[in-house]
Every structure is written in C-alpha cells, then in structure tokens.
Amino acid sequence: MELRVTDLSCRRGGILVLKGVNFALRSGQALVLRGPNGVGKTTLLRTIAGLQPAASGDVTSPDDAIAYAGHADGLKAALTVRDNLNFWASAYGTKDITPALQAFDLAPLLDRQAQDLSAGQKRRLGLARMVVTGRSIWIFDEPTVSLDTHNTQLFADMVRKHLTNGGIALLATHINLGLPDAESLDLSSFRALAESQAETDDAFLAEGF
Amino acid sequence: MSIWEYANPVRFMRTSAVLLPWVSVGAALCLSVGLIWGFFFTPDDYRQGSTVKIIYLHVPSAMMAINIWAMMLVTSLIWVIRRHHVSVLAAKAAAPIGAIMTMIALATGAIWGQPMWGTWWEWDPRLTAFLILFLFYLGYIALWAALENPDTAADLTSIVCLVGSVFAVISRYAINFWNQGLHQGASLSLDAEENVSDVFWQPLVLCIVGFILLFVALLLVRTRTEIRARRLMALKLRERTA
Amino acid sequence: MRALLRRDLALAVRAGGGFGLSLAFFLILVTLVPFGVGPQSELLGRIAPGILWVGALLACLLSLDRLFQLDWEDGSLDLLAVSPLPMEGVVATKALAHWLTTGLPLTIAAPLFGVLLNLPIPGYLWLFLSLLIGTPALSVIGSFGAALTVGLKRGGLLLSLLVLPLYVPTLIFGAEVVRRAVDGMTLLTSLAMLGGITMAAWALLPFAAAAAIRINLR
Numbered sequence: 013m014e015l016r017v018t019d020l021s022c023r024r025g026g027i028l029v030l031k032g033v034n035f036a037l038r039s040g041q042a043l044v045l046r047g048p049n050g051v052g053k054t055t056l057l058r059t060i061a062g063l064q065p066a067a068s069g070d071v072t073s074p075d076d077a078i079a080y081a082g083h084a085d086g087l088k089a090a091l092t093v094r095d096n097l098n099f100w101a102s103a104y105g106t107k108d109i110t111p112a113l114q115a116f117d118l119a120p121l122l123d124r125q126a127q128d129l130s131a132g133q134k135r136r137l138g139l140a141r142m143v144v145t146g147r148s149i150w151i152f153d154e155p156t157v158s159l160d161t162h163n164t165q166l167f168a169d170m171v172r173k174h175l176t177n178g179g180i181a182l183l184a185t186h187i188n189l190g191l192p193d194a195e196s197l198d199l200s201s202f203r204a205l206a207e208s209q210a211e212t213d214d215a216f217l218a219e220g221f
Numbered sequence: 222m223s224i225w226e227y228a229n230p231v232r233f234m235r236t237s238a239v240l241l242p243w244v245s246v247g248a249a250l251c252l253s254v255g256l257i258w259g260f261f262f263t264p265d266d267y268r269q270g271s272t273v274k275i276i277y278l279h280v281p282s283a284m285m286a287i288n289i290w291a292m293m294l295v296t297s298l299i300w301v302i303r304r305h306h307v308s309v310l311a312a313k314a315a316a317p318i319g320a321i322m323t324m325i326a327l328a329t330g331a332i333w334g335q336p337m338w339g340t341w342w343e344w345d346p347r348l349t350a351f352l353i354l355f356l357f358y359l360g361y362i363a364l365w366a367a368l369e370n371p372d373t374a375a376d377l378t379s380i381v382c383l384v385g386s387v388f389a390v391i392s393r394y395a396i397n398f399w400n401q402g403l404h405q406g407a408s409l410s411l412d413a414e415e416n417v418s419d420v421f422w423q424p425l426v427l428c429i430v431g432f433i434l435l436f437v438a439l440l441l442v443r444t445r446t447e448i449r450a451r452r453l454m455a456l457k458l459r460e461r462t463a
Numbered sequence: 464m465r466a467l468l469r470r471d472l473a474l475a476v477r478a479g480g481g482f483g484l485s486l487a488f489f490l491i492l493v494t495l496v497p498f499g500v501g502p503q504s505e506l507l508g509r510i511a512p513g514i515l516w517v518g519a520l521l522a523c524l525l526s527l528d529r530l531f532q533l534d535w536e537d538g539s540l541d542l543l544a545v546s547p548l549p550m551e552g553v554v555a556t557k558a559l560a561h562w563l564t565t566g567l568p569l570t571i572a573a574p575l576f577g578v579l580l581n582l583p584i585p586g587y588l589w590l591f592l593s594l595l596i597g598t599p600a601l602s603v604i605g606s607f608g609a610a611l612t613v614g615l616k617r618g619g620l621l622l623s624l625l626v627l628p629l630y631v632p633t634l635i636f637g638a639e640v641v642r643r644a645v646d647g648m649t650l651l652t653s654l655a656m657l658g659g660i661t662m663a664a665w666a667l668l669p670f671a672a673a674a675a676i677r678i679n680l681r
Contacts, residue, residue: 145546
C-alpha cells in the first residue's frame with residue numbers, strides 16, 4: 013500500500029499556496045509536515061483527503077483508504093461518547109468501538125454527553141474516531157492541540173500501533189511525537205511564488221487590456 | 222478560429238470595445254424611431270383606444286425578461302462545462318438587466334391593465350409568472366452578492382440558474398392550472414388569428430430589435446465592468462502575495 | 464445511512480434540537496390569521512386551505528438553515544464528505560430526517576388546526592393527504608437551499624429568498640387539492656401533479672444539493 017503525492021499544487025481561497033509537493037509513503041511510514049503558520053499545511057491535508065480539488069498534480073492511494081481528522085472534531089454535543097463513536101463506526105461499516113476506547117482511555121466517559129467533556133477529552137474522542145474508521149491512511153491536522161503530555165503520549169502510542177499494523181500516517185504538528193522513523197517535511201520550500209499565482213486568474217492578469 | 226477565443230478576457234475586451242459604439246447607436250436609433258413611430262404615427266385601436274400603445278414597451282421588455290434568463294442559463298452551463306470566466310461573468314452582468322426588464326414588463330402591464338381590466342393588479346397567470354421570474358432574478362443576484370470567492374459564487378449561481386429554470390417551467394405550468402386568466406394570448410405568433418395588425422406590427426418589431434440591441438449594449442458594458450473588477454481583484458491578490 | 468438518520472432524529476428530539484418549534488410556529492400563525500382577517504367563520508373556512516398550506520410551508524422553512532449549518536460548524540460535514548457515505552445520500556437522509564421532524568408532525572397536526580379555521584368537513588382528509596404527499600418536497604427543496612447557503616454566516620434570509628419561489632408549484636397544487644375537496648370537485652389531477660413534483664424533486668435535487676455542498680466545502 014502506498015500514498016503517493018506527485019507534483020501537487022494547492023490553492024486556498026483562490027490563491028496558490030503550495031507548488032510541486034512530492035512525497036511517497038509506504039506501509040508503516042509516517043510523515044510529519046512542518047512549516048510556519050499559513051504555509052498551507054491544512055490546505056495540503058484537505059487536498060489529499062479529497063475535500064478540495066488540487067490545482068494541479070496527483071494524489072494516488074488505494075480506494076477507500078483515507079481517514080481525516082481536522083481542526084474540528086465533528087462531535088455532536090447532545091450525543092454521548094458511545095453514540096458519537098457508534099455513529100462513525102456504522103458510517104465506515106465497522107462494528108467494534110472497544111479498540112478506540114482503549115486507545116484513549118475513554119471507557120469511563122462512555123455515557124457522558126460530548127457537551128460535558130473538557131476540551132482535551134473532546135479532542136481524545138475526536139482522535140479515537142480515527143480508530144473506528146478502520147482506514148489505513150490516517151491524516152491528522154494539529155492532533156495534539158489541547159492534549160496534555162500524558163494524552164499526547166497516548167496519541168503517539170496509537171499512531172505507533174497503527175504503523176506497526178501496516179498503516180500510514182500523515183500529520184501536521186509542531187510537537188515531536190517521538191515516532192520512530194517518522195520523516196518530516198518542511199513545507200516552506202514548496203511555497204508558491206507570486207509569479208506563478210492563481211492560474212484561474214491568469215486570463216485576467218494578461219497584458220493588453 | 223473558434224468561437225471560444227472570445228472567452229478569453231483580453232480578446233473579449235478588444236472585440237467588445239469595437240462593437241459597443243455600434244450597438245449603442247443602433248439601439249438608440251431603433252428605439253427612438255420605433256417608439257416615436259409607435260406612439261405618434263399609428264392609429265388608435267378601435268377597442269382599446271390609445272392605451273394599446275404601451276405595447277411598444279410592454280411586449281419587448283417581457284420578451285427580454287424571459288430571454289435574458291435563457292441566455293443566463295446557456296452561459297452558466299458553458300461555465301460549468303468549459304470553465305470560461307467571461308461566460309459566467311456575462312450571466313452575472315445580465316441578471317440585473319433581466320430583473321429591470323421584468324420590472325418594466327410588470328409595471329407597464331399594470332398600467333395597461335388598469336384601463337383594460339379595471340384593476341392595477343390581477344393574479345393573472347402571465348403577470349404572476351413574471352412576478353415569480355422577478356423573484357428568481359432577485360435570488361440569483363442576492364446569491365452572487367453574498368458569496369465572496371468568485372469561483373464558488375460562479376459555481377453556485379450556475380446551479381441555481383439551472384435548478385431555477387426547471388422550477389420556472391413547472392411554476393409556469395402550475396400557475397396556468399391555478400388561474401386561467403384575463404391576459405390575451407401572445408401578441409406575436411405565426412398562426413394566431415388575433416395577431417396585432419400590420420400597422421402596429423412594424424414599429425413593434427423595430428422596438429423589439431431596439432430592446433435587443435439595448436440589452437446587448439448594456440450587457441457589454443456590464444461584462445466589461447465585471448472583467449475589470451475581476452482583473453483588479455487578481456492584481457491586488459498578486460500584490461498581496463508578492 | 465440509517466445511522467445518520469438515527470443520529471439526526473436523535474439530535475432533533477434532544478434538547479436544543481428545536482423539534483417542537485416549527486409546530487408551535489404553525490399554531491401561532493393559525494392563531495394570528497383570524498386576528499388579521501376577522502372572526503367570520505364562513506370567511507375563515509374559505510381561506511383555511513390556503514392558510515394551512517402557507518403556514519406549513521413557512522414552518523418548514525423555519526428549521527431549514529440548521530439542516531447543514533450545525534454540521535458545518537462542528538466539522539462533521541467535512542468528516543461526512545470524506546466518509547464512505549455518498550454526499551447525495553447524506554443530503555437525502557438529512558432531508559428525510561428534516562421531514563420526519565417537521566413535515567410529518569405538521570401534517571398530523573394540520574387537521575387539528577383546520578378546526579381552528581373552520582375548515583369545511585370534506586377538506587380534512589385531503590388536507591392531511593395533500594400535506595403528506597407535498598411536504599416531503601418542501602424538505603428536499605429546502606435542503607437544496609440550505610446546501611447553497613451553508614458557508615454563509617447570515618444565510619437564513621438568503622435561504623428564504625432562494626427557496627420560497629421554488630415552493631410555488633408545490634403550494635399551488637397542494638392548496639388546490641384541499642380547495643377542490645372543499646368545493647366537491649375532482650382533484651385527481653392536482654394530486655397527481657403534487658405527487659409528481661415530490662418524486663421528481665427527491666430524484667433530482669439531492670444531486671444538485673450535494674454538488675453545492677462539495678463546492679462550499681472546498
């Protein structure tokens with residue numbers, strides 16, 4: 013299994029932010045995206061997840077392999093932890109939510125409504141959701157926000173376990189998770205230059221008006 | 222050379238700059254001759270008296286109101302299929318003109334209806350259909366105004382135009398069913414016995430041509446403005462990211 | 464898909480879901496009309512079919528802007544978009560949930576409100592049936608409008624402007640069925656048209672709405 017990104021360019025709000033991104037990840041590999049705020053980490057992750065079209069280039073992966081966790085956890089405040097997880101489990105056609113509960117120690121909170129959870133607990137629930145998807149390529153956008161050191165460790169363990177099971181992980185984070193052989197990629201070098209700006213607007217930037 | 226080259230903004234700006242004066246003069250000529258001829262040099266109708274002369278505004282504006290929406294549908298589809306910016310900007314530029322044409326048709330209809338039917342407003346199928354068409358125009362314009370990203374706005378308004386067209390046809394049928402109405406049949410058709418007679422017909426055709434040219438002239442001006450606005454946006458964007 | 468339906472129903476019924484709100488709105492509307500037009504029962508009976516249909520339509524509209532907005536705000540719309548569920552199915556399921564929590568209760572309550580407006584006896588059965596057939600169209604047309612305006616902060620008003628004109632055919636045929644029933648006329652054509660519009664809307668609009676959501680997400 014492989015996630016391959018070839019010559020990918022991404023746009024945010026009509027502006028080209030990244031250009032010529034290339035990397036490939038095989039089973040068991042993780043890649044950490046780095047770079048200053050606004051460089052386009054979220055945009056790249058959303059493009060790879062298929063939420064927005066690429067300006068150019070390709071993302072190739074096996075069908076139905078990608079699971080995505082963004083800034084927002086997508087939790088329903090009025091539902092319990094159990095109902096939240098169960099919903100995503102059935103959306104992805106998996107049944108068992110116990111591994112997800114174990115990964116983040118959520119069992120004691122099982123019947124708590126999501127609105128009664130602390131920010132860190134919500135985040136844990138949002139991350140545990142990735143386990144129930146049963147997908148092999150995990151994409152995380154700033155996963156460790158509002159997690160304490162202990163839970164950051166749990167998260168790193170979860171990803172490590174996923175990798176040993178042959179999964180792939182792609183993360184945007186500023187924290188060192190201590191993942192073995194995780195490569196990191198600084199996106200600053202792919203920053204799109206002003207000259208190559210916004211192909212859609214090319215026609216409007218031509219001379220001769 | 223293919224027709225798609227006009228979808229290039231630069232090309233469009235150049236061609237439209239040449240066309241614009243001619244079309245404008247043509248519109249002014251047709252409209253002034255047609256309206257003066259129609260208002261002052263045609264006899265009064267034996268039944269409707271001089272009120273019939275509002276036909277020279279009413280019929281052309283009503284025709285334009287419908288056809289402008291049809292044009293917007295075509296240009297929106299061209300955008301969806303071929304992603305030509307000028308095409309969707311033309312649709313955006315045409316919408317307010319269409320809305321105004323609909324308003325003229327409604328207002329002249331009301332003014333004509335007062336002496337004819339004895340009422341300013343009647344929930345007659347044709348009038349009602351035009352009112353609904355006016356609402357469609359408003360929705361379309363409002364959606365353009367509400368969305369910030371131009372490509373998102375272009376895509377969404379195109380979908381609205383497409384879905385709206387389907388519903389407009391259904392509404393037309395539903396309204397006919399709902400009320401049979403007072404309105405006379407279409408004023409221009411090839412077979413109808415009650416077609417308006419030649420004396421009225423000739424200036425009317427001139428007025429229709431005038432309205433079409435007026436629309437084209439306004440459309441060119443507005444599309445040029447939209448293209449310039451878009452260019453301004455792109456230039457600012459480039460400046461900010463430089 | 465069934466899980467999504469169950470989730471949306473649960474959310475609508477729980478606190479803050481606004482389940483009874485549209486029903487209460489419908490009641491208020493029906494209460495206000497006699498204050499506006501006067502208490503003559505004969506007049507009220509004559510306009511009752513129209514008032515009840517317009518009332519159902521407005522009550523339906525009331526909860527539409529929440530249809531995708533909440534999922535958009537908490538990020539679950541993104542997650543649904545990358546999930547195995549097809550967006551068309553998500554739209555159709557959410558529209559169905561909307562109908563079950565607004566259209567259906569309105570349909571069941573409408574004959575009761577008909578009493579308040581002195582709806583003539585032959586109208587009740589057909590009021591119920593026409594709403595039962597017609598309100599699903601209101602939900603799915605509304606979901607299209609909600610999909611268009613999902614990214615907008617103040618989309619509610621625009622949503623009404625976009626959606627209400629699309630409601631015209633449904634309103635015309637729906638109210639026509641009840642009026643014809645009251646007058647003892649044949650009503651099968653109107654009823655067939657109403658059903659046709661509902662089915663066509665359910666067959667086609669989820670695609671348009673899904674396309675609009677995908678555009679809004681990018």
